[in-house]
Amino acid sequence: MASRDRNPNVASELRAKVMDARGNPVDGEEVTFTIDNDTIINVGESTPDGIPYLGEVEGQNKTSVVTSDGSATTKFHPGSFAKPDAKKVASSKGNVTVWATWGDVREPIELTWVNYPYLSVETFVSNDKISVNSTDEHMTNTTYVTIRVKGDGYAMQPDPIDAVLVIDRSGSMKWNITEDNGTSNERMEAAKDAASTFINQMNSTSDRVGLVSFSSTARRDVSLTNNKAILESKANGLIPSGATNMRQAFYEAISHLDSKGRSEAVKAVILMSDGDWNHHGSPLAHGIGLRGWTWSGNTITHNYYEYYGTLDGGTLTSGQIDVPIVKNGWGEDGSYDYVNEYVKSYYLNGESTNQNMSNYAIAKNTSLYTITFAFEPDEEIRTAMRILANSTGGFYEHAGDGEQLTSIYKRIAGELKNEASVDTNMTVFQNVEVNGTPIAAYTIFDYKHEDHKSTTIHGWVNNTTGDYPNIPPFKTINQTEGWKQDKRLHFNISTIQLGQTWETTFRLVVNAS
Structure with a gap:
């Protein structure tokens, strides 16, 4: 969900159900919701400036509700973040556990809020200190850069x-x-x-x-x-x-x-x-459509169907055809005899219509x-x-x-x-800072291809129940030619869906010149 600084009115409804052994809802039972403040975690560039709360009173971290129709509900208001510093982008996330307690039964739910609408980007390097000519055995002129793009922004919500x-x-x-x-x-x-x-x-x-x-x-x-x-x-x-x-x-x-x-x-x-x-x-609507027919309660028929006048469609016909006639009356013992007789109205070709x-x-x-x-x-x-x-x-x-x-x-x-998605492209990189001064990246680094290590691409999802046809399997690509052309690495990430993570890792070497 959005953090409160992005939408002051944002709130989610927390619901706990109480049922008897037969699955029937039970009324009049007290359920207590509690925010576990020790579990609050905030990550990202922005400073937290508001904690989550329950109900209608800001700062309230505990509330009790009596069940109605078997359900106890309360509102959860997420935390908030301060505006990010200059040259920083909104990329922060908060997380907390809320407990619902009924008698001796206690169940948790994890809730998350973010201050960015669509994607978050995380970067990691294998070596944050690299050198060209150092004799220190612990130093290297190589680092592996990992970039992770996640479809977890508050605006990436599925359609209703x-x-x-x-x-x-x-x-x-x-x-x-x-x-x-x-x-x-x-x-x-x-x-x-x-x-x-x-x-x-x-x-x-x-x-x-x-x-x-x-x-x-x-x-x-x-x-x-x-x-x-x-x-x-x-x-x-x-x-x-x-x-x-x-x-x-x-x-x-x-x-x-x-x-x-x-x-x-x-x-x-x-x-x-x-x-x-x-x-x-x-x-x-396979076969012959009949209106107001008597249908057996026991026997399947693949070649006849009840014609629904509200849908229209099909070719109105009359004539001599075989029709199913229920024998032994309707009901559990009913089955069909097929009798050839004249029918004033029946319908053909319904299968290609809304029938x-x-x-x-x-x-x-x-x-x-x-x-x-x-x-x-x-x-x-x-x-x-x-x-x-x-x-x-x-x-x-x-x-x-x-x-x-x-x-x-x-x-x-x-x-x-699994409906929310955003089309994504990424280009890295233009400049790096050396001693606070932006310098063209290619004057500092060279890209190096390495089988199974650079450049690797793969993806995954947190929600494995959905259908995600665009998740890339693990693969290695060679971006040497692209690097030679314009000294950049280009990625056509394509569709990032709700809950999806896309990740790449590539190798950079300090340019000895």
Whole structure:
């Protein structure tokens, strides 16, 4: 976050949750937040001139809050720095640990504030004293210079997130995870835990999450909100029963993001299901579109789908076709006979229109993330899930157990946050100071290439859950020719993303002349 000198009104909300053994929020519990002043660390060129505090009273380092809807919240105000000296740039960072205490339970959170907007640059040398002709065995005419560029400025914040969690609450979600039977509710409980993990990865100041659940029909349980307690309470209240209407679930979630999502936000739908769709047909609108049809609650169909009139698209047709007719009535025993009969209206070519949920998501600037859970989906289902996700910028994964499911939700949360970046170039160097006098660097130093040591480039990230396609692997490049041309070292660093570090090391030798 920004330091207080950069934004006097900056504050973050700290939230502690208290839940019972079943995951239900507990009200009326006192939680104490405490700033550990002994952990305050300030680094950089600027002098600290203000310490962090809690609540509304400057200087307060301890506050107690009673839980409401299972949450206790307080404001954290960061420290501040004095204006840097002349010829210095703002490049300072502060850090502190805040503890939340409830009874005998004590948990820490580390908080950081900075006074620069985008990038910080750190430099290190292997030898800070070098000589040309010294006979001292401890002296050398060589030094290795390391430059480290970090994307950790306060303005490098991810775009806000509007995400809808879409959770299967069909009858099979009451089954055991490892077998397609049982009444343990293991699948449903694992889904609730994973959803809670995702919700709590979000920033309650800037991000919003909605909840859609589906069985025979889809419903919106919670509209987009930053109230984590309401989201978790509604998710914990889901009860498994009925069929699997995946198509309508996608439609409901995408439509909600279209009508209530923010134009500046990253929009995403995360759908998790433990079974094949068996109601409203293919989410990809593959095959024949039918309106107001009776759908089996037991049998998957890949070649028919419920046509949604609000989306239009497709070619209106009439005539003699094979259509699925539910035998033995709707319900758990229902399945299809395919009967050739005259149909007054059906639709062809819907797959290339917004009837296809991947096309609909693309049109609404929404990424789809798809997860199959517990059961082993057939290849047609996997293929459809991949198409839905990959075509919209998301991904498909299968989770065999609850731990894998939670891990996938964490990965998605990290990927959605990985949006802030800045394009970067660097040139070193022009002048060095000798006895206080600036002198052209090339008159003092020569660049030297050395395999695996100069010039090396690599990068890494602190947040390993995100998708970082631009992280350079470790490599060595030879900059001798560039040095000969203009006596400078040029680096096209390209994109530095939030949380990313880029580093180079090169060798300099004192010019004997």
